[in-house]
Amino acid sequence: MTALCLLVELVSSKHSGITRDYKFDIRMQNVMRLCQAKSIVTVNDQFPGPTITAREGDRVTVKVVNHVQYNVTIHWHGIRQLRSGWADGPAYITQCPIQTGQSYVYNFTITGQRGTLFWHAHVSWLRVTMYGPIIILPKRGVPYPFPQPYKEFPIIFGEWWKADTEKIINQTLKTGGAPNVSDAYTINGLPGPLYSCSAKDTFKLKVKPGKTYMLRLINAALNDELFFSIANHSLTVVEADAVYVKPFETSTVLITPGQTTNVLLKTEHRHANALYLMAARPYATGPGAFDNSTTAGILEYHLPSPKTKKTTKLPLLKPTLPIFNDTTFAMKFNRKHRSLASSKFPAKVPQKVDRRFFFTVGLGLHPCSNPNKTCQGPNNTMRTASVNNVSFVMPNIALLQAHFCNQSKGVYTTDFPANPPFKFNYTGNPPSNIMASSGTKVVVLPFNTSVELVLQDTSIIGAESHPLHLHGFDFFVLGLGMGNFNPNKDPSSFNLVDPAERNTVGVPSGGWVAIRFLADNPGVWFMHCHLEVHTSCGAQDGLDCDGTGSAASQKLPPPPSESP
Incomplete structure (x- = not known):
């Protein structure tokens, strides 16, 4: 893209800690496993990669330098990225990839989080060897709410x-x-x-x-x-x-x-x-x-x-x-997972719901698209993955860039369906037509919208557990069950007191899970299955949290000048 709109430096949010600077050099390295040497992509010549250690409230900057033949990005998995979506990392969602010989500085502040997360590559299948821990310690003087480990x-x-x-x-x-x-x-x-x-x-x-x-x-x-x-x-x-x-x-x-x-x-x-x-x-x-x-x-x-x-x-x-x-x-x-829901660590579950969504997650088929028309799916079709029968098509311009520049036309549409296009017995016999549609579609959420989302597995090709990850937000897991979700019966058993708060949840094989969150982070955020084979085949979509309000908390700062 030319000029990336009117680029200025990203102004990071205020932080109460210190700045921790890291540098990631991405290189090929020969590694011996199972008595076989293999050249793999590594960070700082380490496999697994280096550990990022910080405290709640710290600012983290990581300069990533790409010395390999692949385009790369790094995602800081589970970091909320409050008003710092440019540092989130998924390729063609919040940034274009870092090309060979290029570098990019990820800059974000850890706000209200402490514990274990991790970082990994977020383009193609490069995260198979590009990953490492993120350890967020509590603020100094703040103990764990359990016995201090040795x-x-x-x-x-x-x-x-x-x-x-x-x-x-x-x-x-x-x-x-x-x-x-x-x-x-x-x-x-x-x-x-x-x-x-x-x-x-x-x-x-x-x-x-x-x-x-x-x-x-x-x-x-x-x-x-x-x-x-x-x-x-x-x-x-x-x-x-x-x-x-x-x-x-x-x-x-x-x-x-x-x-x-x-x-x-x-x-x-x-x-x-x-x-x-x-x-x-x-x-x-x-x-x-x-x-x-x-x-x-x-x-x-x-x-x-x-x-x-x-x-x-x-x-x-x-x-x-x-x-x-x-x-x-x-x-x-x-x-068994329950939030502490204590005065020091409250479970801030949205008690009212502004928008309700029902997403079916599963596999399907596409017509064969390769030039010689020899595909390996049933009846010469291509296996695909989809959400609400939409298989996501990755754009070649980052969604966040198009959103910020008001240039979404031709990049993505905002008509992602709130419900599946037709009802059927999701965990029973598949419907007669199991072909999925495709497109680059997102859901638009006004700032501070409280969202309830039911994720339903389907057995179109076969029932399967799907670990769904949401970027930019944590969410509360209200309940889960087997079979088809019953909107008239199942919500009565939702836990609105101390549900688990997560960023990744397994949609049960042949079942459903219900989550709730507050869309309070402006930007465009990725939601996808964390089985990489399903992400690659389309089990993903975007959430556009509209940040056009007058308050500073609602505005997304401009991208950094060195954006890829």
Whole structure:
């Protein structure tokens, strides 16, 4: 684009903390996994990438320099980006990508948030290796609302592919077929001892008995929800998506791509006579293939060296994880999440609703579009993903830029449907016509609109859990259930007192979830499935929060002058 309207420097919001400056150099690097060297895209020659550490109220600036052949962007997943949408990161939504040899400075202030989030690439499938933790500490002098842990460790899950994921997704978009699956999962970049030729590539966590540790769990996997458990140990969940929750104990954590969960691990003296596997494997509900393997690390107790050295080999104990499609466990686990709803950490659930939406999320078909008309979907069609039967088409001009410059004509339309185009038994037999439409459509929300959104899974090609992520806002999870949502019955059971507050929620396989939020952040914001294969195939849309009011809080500042 020429000139990006009348560009001026972005004026950041006021902040009470300090400024923390980072630099991300994006380069190719050879990494050995599963006895195979592979050239991958890395940040600062690290895999996973560097940790961003800040406190609530701090300003963060990150200069990203692109030294690779791909266009790149970075998304700061879960950061509210209050009036700083230019720093959000999704390609062609809030910015054009950073091209080879270019740089861009992301500048944002962390307002009213503390906990664990993460950053990742947000263009094509590059986030398969480009990700890292964001740790937001409370303001100085402010304690956690749970026992202070002895130590804290980030545990970030990912996927390892022997193949080139950019070639895989490009081929998928050309043919409409199902893409290949990953070759392994990883914990902190390491597959672990359960894969052949990977014993040395194992994450080890050494702990002392009688201590409480906090594990900051992050699911950065490309396409898979994961179960996680530690043999013979229970975990206490204390935070989800950087929001404190009422603590609850569990032996297994379910975490979708895009979600973060902080858990407390209490170590005991009686456990010091063994090694314990920390294992993660997929929760998979869809009709397609998936990587049905298990990644693992080792929890090892560190004891004072005895006077006489022991040569006894410690037994290695394994946890018992749910079966891969255990939807009952998933539903029960997700229902355990409740906000603290205390005077210090209130749950500000909108009690009135200005706009109600009903979005169906699922798979469908498109006519074959490749030149030789050989597609891999049913009857020579292309598989697609959609919301309310609209498969999102990515523009070549950033939506936020078009919105700010009042140049949306030809870039996007504002007629995204508030309801599906026709009613059917969403979780039963599919309708006779399962072809999806396509377009670059957004929902327009006046500033300070309170929104209630019901997300309904469909079984058009097959029922499947969909982790939906909303940029720019946190939302409250009012309720979830199996089958078709009943607007006359189900709202009576909504939790309006202490519902979980999140930025990513799993739409249950063959079920629904209801969320509510206040549209109080001006800009254009992305909502999409965090299974990257579904995002690439169209399970996404935009929310245009109109920022044309006179108050400063309603106005989006102009973009930075160095915008790509």
